[in-house]
Amino acid sequence: MSAMSLSLLMMSLVGGHALVLTSVRTPAVARSRTILMTEDCATIDLSTDDPVRIAKTLRQAWMEGGVKRGLTGSVLVPGENTVRIVAKGDKKRLASFAEWLETESQMVSKVTMDASCPADAGPFSNKFELVQVSNEANAPWLELLNQATIDVDDASGKTHSSDEGLA
Secondary structure, rough: OOOOHHHHHHHHHOOOOOOOOOOOOOOOOOOOOOOOOOOEEEEEEOOOOHHHHHHHHHHHHHHHEEEEEEEEEEEEEOOOEEEEEEEEHHHHHHHHHHHHHHHHHEEEEEEEEEEOHHHOOOOOOOOEEEOOOOHHHHHHHHHHHHHHHHHHHHHHHHOOOOOOOOO
């Protein structure tokens, strides 16, 4: 009889109550389990001709994907008017992120889930940063997107004074 079963039997006799006891096995040393989490990859294409709109969405994507869902990723510019978000993480979180992007931005043109990410996706981080690609044809769009990102950052940091207290 194990120590756990013995202590239960002694407690039932002391309390004066008749209890039906079953043998309980308690391992002497707790077994450690290694949980392997596999990371899947999602490629999400956003299409629009407005770089400011994409920049605002990318700013929110960092919070929704990197912070709230614990994903890592990067942003590619495969062509003019197209931005590709490549994200790594748990499959359910990736699906949730893709659904959020579709609902929030209404710019999602394609979503692909795969076991591995594209080789040119660059370094992944939870900030979903733009990856500089050496494709000359996309340089103007990449520059517009970089400028729009700066404009969005500048606008979010400004506060406006109110008319309170003025006579």
